[in-house]
Amino acid sequence: MYTNPTIAVVGAGPGGLTCARILQLAGVAVTVHDADASLAARDQGGTLDLHADSGQIALADAQLTTEFAALARPEGQSHRMVDPAGTVLAEQVAAADESAAPEIDRAQLRAMLVDSLAPGTVRWGRKLVELQAGADGTPHRLVFADGTVETADVVIGADGAWSRVRAALTDTVPRYTGVSFVEVLFTRTAERHPEIATLVGDGHLWANGDGRTMVLQRNSDDVVRGYLGMRIDLDWLAAAGLGTADGRGGVLPASPALDANATQATDTERVRAEVRRRFADFAPELLRIVDESEGPLANRPIMALPTPTTWEHRRGIALIGDAAHVMAPFGGNGVNLAMLDGAELARGIVGALRDGTDVDVAIRAAEAVMVPRGAEVGAAANAAIVEHFAAGGPDLDDVPDFDAEAARWKERADAYRAAREG
Numbered sequence: 001m002y003t004n005p006t007i008a009v010v011g012a013g014p015g016g017l018t019c020a021r022i023l024q025l026a027g028v029a030v031t032v033h034d035a036d037a038s039l040a041a042r043d044q045g046g047t048l049d050l051h052a053d054s055g056q057i058a059l060a061d062a063q064l065t066t067e068f069a070a071l072a073r074p075e076g077q078s079h080r081m082v083d084p085a086g087t088v089l090a091e092q093v094a095a096a097d098e099s100a101a102p103e104i105d106r107a108q109l110r111a112m113l114v115d116s117l118a119p120g121t122v123r124w125g126r127k128l129v130e131l132q133a134g135a136d137g138t139p140h141r142l143v144f145a146d147g148t149v150e151t152a153d154v155v156i157g158a159d160g161a162w163s164r165v166r167a168a169l170t171d172t173v174p175r176y177t178g179v180s181f182v183e184v185l186f187t188r189t190a191e192r193h194p195e196i197a198t199l200v201g202d203g204h205l206w207a208n209g210d211g212r213t214m215v216l217q218r219n220s221d222d223v224v225r226g227y228l229g230m231r232i233d234l235d236w237l238a239a240a241g242l243g244t245a246d247g248r249g250g251v252l253p254a255s256p257a258l259d260a261n262a263t264q265a266t267d268t269e270r271v272r273a274e275v276r277r278r279f280a281d282f283a284p285e286l287l288r289i290v291d292e293s294e295g296p297l298a299n300r301p302i303m304a305l306p307t308p309t310t311w312e313h314r315r316g317i318a319l320i321g322d323a324a325h326v327m328a329p330f331g332g333n334g335v336n337l338a339m340l341d342g343a344e345l346a347r348g349i350v351g352a353l354r355d356g357t358d359v360d361v362a363i364r365a366a367e368a369v370m371v372p373r374g375a376e377v378g379a380a381a382n383a384a385i386v387e388h389f390a391a392g393g394p395d396l397d398d399v400p401d402f403d404a405e406a407a408r409w410k411e412r413a414d415a416y417r418a419a420r421e422g
Contacts, residue, residue, distance in 0.1 A: 005153035005316070005359060007349070008033060008142060010128050010165050014048075014055075014106075015321035015338030016158030017113035017122075021062040022346035024118060028353060031152075032117070033142065035127035035159075039114055044107035046225035047076060047217045051101045051336045053412035058339035061347065067112050068104065076103030076218055078203030079402055086207075086283040092402040094203065100406030101332070103203075105220050109335075131155060131168040133314050140316060154316045154349070154359060158342065161303055163323035169311035174303035174326050176234045177382060179389050181227040181302060182275055184216075185295030189224045193292055195285060200224050207286050211389050212279060214289050226289060227300070228275055231389040234301055240274050242267060243299075271297045304328050304382050308375030318345055318363045325374030328385035333377045341370050 007023065009016045012034035023030045036042060050056050050068070059068050077094035114122060125146065132141040139151035157165025161174050189197045199205050200216040205226075207214040216226040230236075237243035275297065276290045304327050311319075321338025348362035 003353075003356075005353075006139065006151070007031070007154045007156070008150065008152035009156045009158055010034075010131075010142070011158035011160060011163075011321075011323070012036070012039075012110070012114065012122050012124075013158055013160065013321065013338065014109055014113060014335050015342040016156065017110065017117070017342075018058050018062055018339045019156060019158065019320065019342030019346045020121060021064070021113060021116050022343055023350065024121070025063060026346075026350040026354075028350060030121065031150075032122045033126035033128060033144070033150075034122060034124055035145075037125045039111060039122075039124070041124075044105070044110060046106060047073075047103045047219050048106050048109060048335050049077065049101040049103050049332045050109075050339075051332070052099065052409040053416055054333075054336035054340040056099075057413060057416060058336075058343035061343045062113075062116065064112065064116060067116075068102075068109075071108045071112065071220075072102035072104050073202075073218075073220065074098050074102045075202040076204075077101055077402065077406075078201060079206065080201060080204070081206045081208065082286075084207065084209035084282045084286070086285055094402065094406075098406060100409045103218075106335075108220065128159060128164045131157075131165050131317070133168050133317060137315065152316075154318070154363075156342075156345065157317070157319045157323040158321050158338070160322045161305075161326040163319065165317065166311070166319055166323050169314060169317060169319070170309070172305065172309050172311075174305050177302045177304050177328055177385055178231055179229055179302045179328070179385055180232050180234070180236065181229050181300040182271070183295055183298045183300060184226045184228060184289055184293035186224040186292065187222070187294060189222050191222075193224070193288070195288055196224055196292065199285065199289075200226075207282065208388070209282065211391055212282075213388065214279070214282070214286055216289065228279065228290065229389065230275075230278060232278075237271070237299055240270075242270055242274065268297050271299075302328055302385065304378065307379040307382065308371055310371060313364055313367065315360050316363075318366065320345055320370070324370060325378050327374075327378035327381040330381040330384040330388065331377070333381060337370075337374055337377060341366075341374075344369065 007030045009020050009032045012032050020030045020032050059065055079092045081090040082088050127145040129145050130143040134140045139153050140155050142150045157163050186193045186196050200218050205216040211231040213229040235245040238245035320341035345366040348366045352359045352362040
């Protein structure tokens with residue numbers, strides 16, 4: 001039983017950082033290792049909605065509710081759905097004081113969490129290549145790409161879909177869902193792309209049509225990001241003569257033509273032409289999304305772990321977030337579950353150290369909650385992406401009503417807090 005364990009979190013995403021913050025608030029020493037060279041080393045991606053029953057609970061535990069409120073955008077909860085002709089099918093406008101799932105830019109959330117940690121907590125440029133599990137209670141060895149080797153009694157894998165920590169527990173890896181997203185980006189949108197600004201409004205735009213979807217998301221600082229989703233073969237770029245087939249939708253991880261998420265870099269204008277061909281029947285005002293995008297049109301294959309994904313527990317090793325249950329991005333649950341996973345695991349470890357009980361028992365207890373919860377939510381998200389991108393498009397009767405969802409998030413938040421206090 002550990003009395004003063006060394007704790008290493010692998011991955012400085014929202015889940016890992018939340019976990020580290022709550023540990024530090026309780027006076028528990030922790031180090032976070034991340035593959036990025038720095039906080040600003042790469043584009044962090046788009047906007048996130050933090051749900052009242054999960055992400056916001058984790059932020060409250062991290063004592064960052066006020067900081068979050070200063071950055072969050074309640075108006076970003078609004079949604080508009082159109083058909084390929086641009087006809088509005090459904091629209092939901094969020095009230096100015098709606099608190100169920102305010103939006104925040106991923107970069108803002110990550111920076112807020114990093115700033116909440118003691119200086120030096122995050123070790124940048126530490127890409128884990130192997131976790132060598134210790135035997136008989138000996139420390140685990142973390143082997144990094146730069147040749148550094150460190151040891152820790154407790155290792156928390158928050159290192160995403162292709163987790164190297166998970167690889168020490170199971171050989172299960174994510175599988176392709178059959179859908180790929182191509183990223184789009186618009187900056188100084190009001191000035192440069194006024195038609196795009198009108199399309200997206202203050203929140204989200206969805207344009208759905210027969211296995212293809214355009215999504216736009218309002219971000220802060222007059223930025224709009226989005227995705228062109230397609231049901232398509234994993235190596236579609238290679239089939240179009242635009243890339244190298246590797247079974248992951250991009251080039252191999254060792255290639256220099258690769259970003260931090262193992263996403264293929266290729267000829268942007270040729271990709272634009274290929275994507276435009278696939279969306280050719282969409283209205284001209286919607287095709288502006290393809291034509292005017294400023295970004296590199298990066299390809300993001302959507303991967304998911306089987307539900308449930310389980311593993312044989314090993315002493316002093318834990319998984320949270322995408323390392324444990326990466327799922328399709330339908331419902332926005334990934335980051336919310338990651339943060340809640342991290343908060344619950346940290347609370348369990350803190351309680352065990354305070355009470356002098358076994359930390360490993362606390363890890364097992366957290367897993368007993370996290371695994372079935374992630375499996376239930378993940379199964380629903382993975383089924384939703386299949387339906388959404390089915391031939392003929394989704395059934396509008398199955399499109400979630402935001403007001404009803406908001407009420408459920410708040411009710412579940414109240415129930416969660418009541419159960420914990422009781």
